[in-house]
Amino acid sequence: MARYAISYHFLDDAGAADRRASLLREIARCKRAWSDGGSLSLVETPEPIALLEARLYLDSSLNAVKDQLLVIELGDAAAGRGAFADRDGLRALLPGAAIA
Numbered sequence: 001m002a003r004y005a006i007s008y009h010f011l012d013d014a015g016a017a018d019r020r021a022s023l024l025r026e027i028a029r030c031k032r033a034w035s036d037g038g039s040l041s042l043v044e045t046p047e048p049i050a051l052l053e054a055r056l057y058l059d060s061s062l063n064a065v066k067d068q069l070l071v072i073e074l075g076d077a078a079a080g081r082g083a084f085a086d087r088d089g090l091r092a093l094l095p096g097a098a099i100a
Helices: 016-028 049-058 087-093
Strands: 002-009 032-035 040-045 068-073
Touching: 002 016, 002 049, 016 032, 016 040, 016 049, 032 087, 040 087, 049 068
Parallel strands: none
Antiparallel strands: 002 040, 002 068, 032 040
16 A cells, blocks of 8 residues: 655636545545645555556546646655644554654
């Protein structure tokens, strides 16, 4: 099972909310998912990185001219600090992380 960070940004136009919602629905299809409520999600899935990225792009309403999508495979080290939503979900996806 692989863990990935997914970063996304949407051009602020009339369709941005719908495109964002469609991407978040695809992200939620992963075995486990956490989102910061803004522009970052962490997921755990058996999909290889290329298949995950292709599914997120092709099965959502993402617009390659207006929007950005970046998928990064995660390692074991992570650190963070702040008021994270769903801290338990974040720790589940980053078990070795030092989250203050």
